[in-house]
Amino acid sequence: MIGNLPFVVCMILVALGLWTLLIKRNLVKLVIGVGLIESGVNLFLVALGYVRGGIPPIYTYAPTTAPWVLPTPQALTLTSIVIGVATTALMLAFAVVIYRHKGTLDTRKIRDLRG
């Protein structure tokens, strides 16, 4: 059970992110919520790749007996981080533009599109 603790923490992060998206009414806080979910998922991927006593696959003086870590989860995490940077930048840019038009970041006051 104790070995599963990192996964539980990641899921708590994801749940917190979803909770943020549901209750917060500020655009920047919504972006932070998405960031929380993303961190949870990324940490989950990294935790999946952990091998106890493993060594990095590019280490040339490696002892042959130790288990090697598969680099795939790190590559996945990295790709996901790159994508996260792009989405966060895009969402913040839209938040900035909305602020310029409306003078507020409160979703309750920005309601041009309804129905």
Added chain:
Amino acid sequence: MTVVVRTITRILLPISLVFGGYVIMHGHLTPGGGFQGGAVAASGLAMVVVAFGASRLAGRKGLLSSLESLGGVAFAALGFLGLGLTFFANVLAGAGGLFGNSVPYGPNPGDLNTAGTLPLMNWAVGFKVLAGLGAVVLLFALFGENHDR
């Protein structure tokens, strides 16, 4: 910004650019690669934007976006290089010439001139990320300055 920040930025900018270049260049040997190196170098640009004000760099927006497109084109073109076999096939690896050495057998400190197209792709991605993140930071900062006025 104050003279302290500007002075520190003058010292740190070359360091961050060189370190970013190092991370990109050794992407196939050590942890790191195009995105990481580009992000490190872009942090240098971000420091410049903060210290000297975005309006002084406003004229460089076009340059940055061109560089970003160029990085993307270079990356895709390197994929086309492998079309003799399959897309993205590493045709330069083990062929001699640029980055074409084969990896020496046994324990070694790492040979920079290996891995075929991978280092070239790292450079393409690195420039793209450097220019892209730099442009993002610059645009946000420009917007902030225009709004405050």
Added chain:
Amino acid sequence: MSVHAPILAIAVPLLGGFATPLLAKLHRRVRDVWALAVVLFVGACVGYVAVHVFTQGIWVYVLGARQPQETLVPGGFPIRIMLVVDAMSAFMGIIAGLLSLTAFPFALRFLPEEEGKTLALTLGLLLLAGILGMAYTGDLFNFFVFLEVTSIAACALIGFRTWTSRAPEAAFKTMLLYSVSGLLFLLGVAFLYGEYGALNLAYISAQLRGSFVDRLALALFLAALVMKAAAAPVHFWAPDAYGEAPAAKTLLLVVNTQVSLYGLWRVLFTLYGGLWDAGVGWLVVSLGLLTMVVAAFMALVQTDLGRLVAYGAVSQIGYMMLGVGVGLVTLSSRPDYALVAMKGGVFHMLNDALTVGLLFLCVGAVEWAKGTRDLRELGGLGHGLPAVGICFLVASLALAGIPPLNGFASKILIYQGSFRLSPILSAIAILVSILLLAGFTRAFQGAFLGPRVEAQGVPGVFLVSMAVLAVGILVLGLVPGFFVEGVVTPAAEALWHGRALYLAAVLGG
């Protein structure tokens, strides 16, 4: 070169998208010719892939290998990224190619130069690359990456009219939904990776045991793709997005939702084929019914022509989900019904692409002529723009499923298939069609009938693009048999019993 056609269809628009801003610095004309050439090349690649797949079976292409067909590394494990194009993927490719071939010439004329035309063309090409990547890939993580490529490109397209206050709002809403959907999908992929240590769709599918983690991953995939495909109860981003994006580029957004649905079919039929079919099928059916009913009622009360058409488009998503969902429910008990319903659902994807595409082009033409899309201000455009009016009428009748147009051809198959499962399903579906007819009749009357008004004429290239789609609607409606036999049936069968072939094509044996 022809052995590389599937990857060229993805890589060339990617390269084209990155090169567009550079070429725009040379000359605008160079950029326009380049964008058109890229789209034409993609159309040719997609067509070639489709012909090859329909005649010779599944096409596997491995990236970075010594040979395109070298799927397994020694040890029998598929470690490389690969494209696996079966009949359903090729079908999606055709839809994407067809709509981009009509959308890009329209867009070149429609988008004003000072409103970021270069940016819109770049994003359109990147969106096309992402869509084709989602359709062709055989790797779950790669699917996620292309999903995010389409998300970012689509949202940037929706929000790039930053000088209006509505576009950024729609784009922010859409981006929020898209990024949550992408992250949920990634979490599902991570669950499966943790359990099976692989990312290849076929390999995981062969290993799948049906454990609790698999169930959790399926729930995450379902949630993510339903969100991205604009089905109820998370459809609310779609009308805003379709309404605010430039009309010509909305066609690509429509294909984007369809390819997300394709991803859902791929997950349900190929990845989880044979596990919990009936239960998940009922879920898809009920979501589909909910989508079509909610969207049809919302379409009735719209006053903006773009949003009205957008709600019509969302309701059509419900029909596809109903058709394929009924197929999933009855797949093991009554496979013959299942095939009829699935043919209807799959055929409806093509028909929806044509009709909704034509409707959005008409909306674009109306906006070009009058500068507004508000039905309370429009009226009498039928005198000045008879061709646009006729196209709008044809497309709305096809959307409502009136014979002899193409919407009827696919809806009758959906009605037949779902009637066998439960008459209530087809009754609701027919009722929704009547509601849509009412809504679109009101739109036609509001925009095109009435006393003559002054309107700016529309360029010829608009009419050519619209005519292509209108002719497609008529042809598919008058002689549906040819297309159903030649294109739709193989695509539906690829889902219906194609899982074993799909696995064999990748894993051998």
